[in-house]
Amino acid sequence: MPALRADRVRAVAGVLVSGHRCVLGGVWLLFAAIFALVGATIAATDGITTSVWDFASYGPKYFLLSLGVMLSTAHLPAYVANGVTRREFALGGGLFIAAVALVSAAVMAAGYLVEGLIYGAAGLPQELTTPHLYTSADQIGLVLVEFALVFLAHLVSGWLIGTAFARLGWSAIALVVPAALPALATDLAINSGWTPAAAAALGWTVPRLPAGVALGLAVVLAGWVATYLVTRDMPLKTT
Amino acid sequence: MTSPDVVARGLTLRYGRTTALDDVTFTLAGGRIYGLLGRNGAGKTSLLSLLAGFRRPSGGRLTVAGAEPFEDPQVTEQVALVRDPGPLYDMWRVSEVLDFAARMRPRWDAACAERLVERFEVPLRRRVMTLSHGKKSALSITVGLAARAPITAFDEAYLGLDAPSRYAFYDELLADYATHPRTIIISTHLIEEVASLFEEVLILHRGRLLLHEDSDTLRSRGAAVTGPAAAVDRFVDGLTALGERRLGPTKSVTVYGELDGERTRRARAAGLDIDPVPLQDLFVHLTEDDARAAAATGGAS
Numbered sequence: 001m002p003a004l005r006a007d008r009v010r011a012v013a014g015v016l017v018s019g020h021r022c023v024l025g026g027v028w029l030l031f032a033a034i035f036a037l038v039g040a041t042i043a044a045t046d047g048i049t050t051s052v053w054d055f056a057s058y059g060p061k062y063f064l065l066s067l068g069v070m071l072s073t074a075h076l077p078a079y080v081a082n083g084v085t086r087r088e089f090a091l092g093g094g095l096f097i098a099a100v101a102l103v104s105a106a107v108m109a110a111g112y113l114v115e116g117l118i119y120g121a122a123g124l125p126q127e128l129t130t131p132h133l134y135t136s137a138d139q140i141g142l143v144l145v146e147f148a149l150v151f152l153a154h155l156v157s158g159w160l161i162g163t164a165f166a167r168l169g170w171s172a173i174a175l176v177v178p179a180a181l182p183a184l185a186t187d188l189a190i191n192s193g194w195t196p197a198a199a200a201a202l203g204w205t206v207p208r209l210p211a212g213v214a215l216g217l218a219v220v221l222a223g224w225v226a227t228y229l230v231t232r233d234m235p236l237k238t239t
Numbered sequence: 240m241t242s243p244d245v246v247a248r249g250l251t252l253r254y255g256r257t258t259a260l261d262d263v264t265f266t267l268a269g270g271r272i273y274g275l276l277g278r279n280g281a282g283k284t285s286l287l288s289l290l291a292g293f294r295r296p297s298g299g300r301l302t303v304a305g306a307e308p309f310e311d312p313q314v315t316e317q318v319a320l321v322r323d324p325g326p327l328y329d330m331w332r333v334s335e336v337l338d339f340a341a342r343m344r345p346r347w348d349a350a351c352a353e354r355l356v357e358r359f360e361v362p363l364r365r366r367v368m369t370l371s372h373g374k375k376s377a378l379s380i381t382v383g384l385a386a387r388a389p390i391t392a393f394d395e396a397y398l399g400l401d402a403p404s405r406y407a408f409y410d411e412l413l414a415d416y417a418t419h420p421r422t423i424i425i426s427t428h429l430i431e432e433v434a435s436l437f438e439e440v441l442i443l444h445r446g447r448l449l450l451h452e453d454s455d456t457l458r459s460r461g462a463a464v465t466g467p468a469a470a471v472d473r474f475v476d477g478l479t480a481l482g483e484r485r486l487g488p489t490k491s492v493t494v495y496g497e498l499d500g501e502r503t504r505r506a507r508a509a510g511l512d513i514d515p516v517p518l519q520d521l522f523v524h525l526t527e528d529d530a531r532a533a534a535a536t537g538g539a540s
Contacts, residue, residue: 003313008312015342082386085292085310086310
């Protein structure tokens with residue numbers, strides 16, 4: 001196998017990051033504004049009794065899934081046309097989604113902190129009502145771990161779905177559910193989102209820390225490897 | 240800049256049941272300008288897509304400096320495939336497209352890019368999606384030339400340009416080639432516009448290499464013999480006639496095959512005119528039907 005150019009991998013990640021900065025910043029600002037408005041409306045009408053920001057992750061994680069879909073369909077051909085190999089793109093794209101997941105997790109944690117300050121000043125309880133790795137919004141480390149993994153898993157699933165469609169066309173519709181497994185399994189493994197409730201209804205036992213995090217990481221890694229395996233000899237259209 | 244040789248041996252590419260390239264063999268020496276000609280569906284884009292690492296061959300080998308392009312970074316960084324409209328980000332501004340290419344292309348010439356966007360009047364602040372077809376073509380060409388890749392292939396990349404811009408492109412290409420010699424491959428339908436640039440010509444026909452010749456040699460292989468019909472008929476008897484036109488008693492027959500000095504002298508003595516055949520006419524004749532193509536393949540290497 002030809003030697004890998006680390007500078008090229010960094011360049012791919014760097015261009016992807018700089019190309020998505022504005023979109024990501026805009027989306028997070030939009031979600032923050034929506035939840036601030038929702039919070040203000042609830043406070044002005046029924047009165048707040050639980051954390052509003054606790055529901056903020058649902059929109060972003062599906063946005064990140066769609067961002068992952070675009071990686072192979074919209075970006076890969078432009079990179080290959082500029083001399084980048086699929087392997088370099090897979091590695092650079094991996095760094096990119098890791099960075100996006102970490103920053104997005106930091107935004108989620110920051111949101112809890114800001115909400116905690118506002119609720120504290122107003123004497124309101126910041127009660128969590130959805131399943132998480134953490135039991136309190138001030139457990140910043142666990143908040144970061146949960147959302148970094150959840151967002152990373154959704155990015156990987158989106159990337160795998162997009163790559164399957166780029167390679168197989170509409171036949172890939174049959175692969176959407178298997179390709180979504182990293183996102184679904186990670187939610188389940190770390191007790192986040194709606195899958196734990198579904199699992200409980202079916203009588204499954206949800207693994208907890210640290211096994212859940214390890215399982216989530218393994219699933220994410222498996223999803224990335226699967227994406228690379230589909231990409232590595234994928235023909236690209238020239239028209 | 241030294242340009243590596245491009246070598247194809249038994250190169251074959253299939254899309255399902257369709258064979259796009261069929262057992263194609265050639266060697267392109269580095270540092271020359273090649274014309275890649277062929278009718279629609281002849282396999283030109285397929286060949287260039289293999290060169291750029293867009294896909295793997297189904298059979299045979301294509302190598303650049305001895306290595307296969309697919310997923311070899313040492314090769315892919317040496318090849319620039321310029322297409323129309325090209326893989327550009329619609330949402331990006333022109334300046335961002337140039338910044339992107341600058342980061343990805345190790346030999347990027349920013350001054351060249353700046354000069355070309357100015358010459359083709361491509362607005363740097365505009366988003367790609369808002370550009371006209373012609374400006375998108377100009378941007379693709381700018382990225383391709385400024386990449387300074389040792390192998391630069393233009394796949395109909397300039398068809399969106401209007402005629403003055405196309406001639407400006409030919410000027411820029413020649414000037415750039417003179418100062419930075421490298422392998423240039425031009426795939427085109429506008430043969431006569433660019434024929435003077437070609438040092439060698441490859442003609443693909445139904446996925447097979449019909450011929451690969453030095454362009455001067457190719458031109459000398461064809462001749463238009465014009466004169467009184469009876470004299471022309473006698474002269475071309477035994478030669479491969481590619482086509483004929485008749486106007487009253489005068490007849491013109493295009494023949495394929497080199498006319499030696501003796502034949503040329505006899506033609507002149509018989510009052511016949513011998514003229515070179517435009518490359519486009521030769522191309523049309525050669526690819527008009529399979530029988531003619533088969534008759535002409537003696538020159539393929």
